[in-house]
Amino acid sequence: MSQTFPTRIGFDPALAIVARESAARRLAPEEIPLQRAAGRVLAGDVVAGTPLPNFDNAAMDGFAVRGPMPPDGWRLAGEQFAGVDQGLSLGPGEACRITTGAPLPAGCDTVLVKENAREQQGRVLADPQPAPGANIRRAGEDVRPGQRLLAAGQVLTPARIGLAAALGLPTLPAARRPTVAVFTTGDELQPPGQALAPGEIHDSNRALLQALLQAEGLEPVAWPILPDDPARIVSALRDAAFSFDVVITCGGVSAGEKDHLPALLCEHGELFFWKVRMKPGMPLLFGALGGALVLGLPGNPVSVLATFLTVGRELLDGLQGRAEPRRRWRARLAAPVAKRHERLEFMRGRLRVGDGGQLEVEPDLATGSHRLAAAANNDVLLVLPEGAGQWAEGDVLDCIPCAPAG
Numbered sequence: 133m134s135q136t137f138p139t140r141i142g143f144d145p146a147l148a149i150v151a152r153e154s155a156a157r158r159l160a161p162e163e164i165p166l167q168r169a170a171g172r173v174l175a176g177d178v179v180a181g182t183p184l185p186n187f188d189n190a191a192m193d194g195f196a197v198r199g200p201m202p203p204d205g206w207r208l209a210g211e212q213f214a215g216v217d218q219g220l221s222l223g224p225g226e227a228c229r230i231t232t233g234a235p236l237p238a239g240c241d242t243v244l245v246k247e248n249a250r251e252q253q254g255r256v257l258a259d260p261q262p263a264p265g266a267n268i269r270r271a272g273e274d275v276r277p278g279q280r281l282l283a284a285g286q287v288l289t290p291a292r293i294g295l296a297a298a299l300g301l302p303t304l305p306a307a308r309r310p311t312v313a314v315f316t317t318g319d320e321l322q323p324p325g326q327a328l329a330p331g332e333i334h335d336s337n338r339a340l341l342q343a344l345l346q347a348e349g350l351e352p353v354a355w356p357i358l359p360d361d362p363a364r365i366v367s368a369l370r371d372a373a374f375s376f377d378v379v380i381t382c383g384g385v386s387a388g389e390k391d392h393l394p395a396l397l398c399e400h401g402e403l404f405f406w407k408v409r410m411k412p413g414m415p416l417l418f419g420a421l422g423g424a425l426v427l428g429l430p431g432n433p434v435s436v437l438a439t440f441l442t443v444g445r446e447l448l449d450g451l452q453g454r455a456e457p458r459r460r461w462r463a464r465l466a467a468p469v470a471k472r473h474e475r476l477e478f479m480r481g482r483l484r485v486g487d488g489g490q491l492e493v494e495p496d497l498a499t500g501s502h503r504l505a506a507a508a509n510n511d512v513l514l515v516l517p518e519g520a521g522q523w524a525e526g527d528v529l530d531c532i533p534c535a536p537a538g
């Protein structure tokens with residue numbers, strides 16, 4: 133091959149290269165309406181321009197009162213409902229009807245819950261007595277003006293979007309979503325729904341990859357299955373590389389006679405690395421073609437799952453400037469595991485909460501990277517660090533969630 137590129141590199145150096153190249157191609161921010169902000173990566177800080185709550189208000193429906201209850205009850209002096217500030221002012225021993233969220237009348241020091249109040253001839257009696265200061269929400273107790281509430285690089289969760297709305301912001305700056313083209317390659321592949329001739333299999337990676345990308349909030353575009361024909365592959369990839377931010381392929385990256393991708397990328401684009409000391413996913417390839425970053429995932433389905441979750445998401449995060457790390461759990465092994473090879477391994481496992489309240493992970497010994505049924509029955513990638521080793525029951529290891537936690 134014409135280029136020199138790193139090969140058989142460690143997992144962390146591979147991630148560092150992916151982070152470097154994707155950060156260098158960081159997608160421009162755009163202003164998006166809150167209705168479309170879920171899951172997007174914030175591209176600027178959010179600083180509070182107002183306090184929250186923005187005025188003192190009642191936390192419950194009932195009566196705003198001033199001072200302890202007089203022997204014949206508080207005198208009912210008016211009503212203050214949410215929406216319009218009546219500018220009421222209570223004197224000692226006075227009360228007014230109030231609803232949740234309504235501005236507190238001046239002088240009010242306590243809100244009496246409606247269920248504990250009785251009205252009698254223009255007076256309000258409480259049983260039991262409210263604690264002084266009860267059921268009042270003070271201006272600024274949640275947010276002070278000038279407070280930095282959200283930072284660039286954070287993911288817009290529902291609560292963060294709600295907070296922006298509470299501050300009165302109709303839009304937020306967010307990184308543009310990467311566009312992703314998906315390719316599966318292989319003469320043996322047929323789409324699900326098609327009958328198979330001897331030697332053929334159904335293309336499972338296309339659906340798997342699309343679902344993985346959709347779970348990231350993306351709308352991938354998948355090409356029809358490509359045959360193991362270098363001319364067809366290069367023409368389709370070049371086509372996609374001029375109109376998508378990311379091209380993800382699977383298959384055709386190892387050592388077989390039909391594994392054309394590394395040489396094609398070398399000739400027509402750029403290779404940043406090929407082969408990473410990880411399992412599964414060792415033949416992973418990363419490069420660039422046209423304007424796109426190209427991630428060449430190995431064809432085995434579980435390799436697709438593991439490489440996408442660990443390396444693919446790093447690429448998407450870098451392009452979007454995501455600064456919040458992906459979640460990892462620490463869990464105790466429910467059974468011993470041994471590893472003879474030196475590569476970092478992402479073994480599949482099932483997470484549970486043990487009787488003592490500790491997270492435990494049941495390792496799945498069906499480690500073959502074609503074992504999609506085993507992967508489908510698990511919910512984490514259990515990280516066995518680089519180097520051969522043995523881990524006893526009870527040892528604590530990292531776990532990467534690979535199915536929604538529910």
Ligand SMILES: Nc1nc2c(c(=O)[nH]1)N[C@H]1C(S)=C(S)[C@@H](COP(=O)(O)OP(=O)(O)OC[C@H]3O[C@@H](n4cnc5c(N)ncnc54)[C@H](O)[C@@H]3O)O[C@H]1N2
Nearest residue numbers: 316335336337338383384385386387391414430431432435
């Ligand atoms: N001599 C060597 N052989 C292999 C090596 C190696 O380093 N030297 N690496 C092995 C490892 S590890 C993996 S992983 C695979 C990766 O191979 P490729 O990326 O070149 O993928 P293929 O050979 O095209 O396919 C591998 C396997 O996966 C099946 N496959 C491919 N695409 C799909 C799909 N869309 N849906 C379902 N299944 C798919 C394919 O039929 C093969 O069984 O190479 C090892 N060999």
Ligand code: MOO
Nearest residue numbers: 412413414435501
């Ligand atoms: O490295 Mo391959 O992805 O195990 O089968």
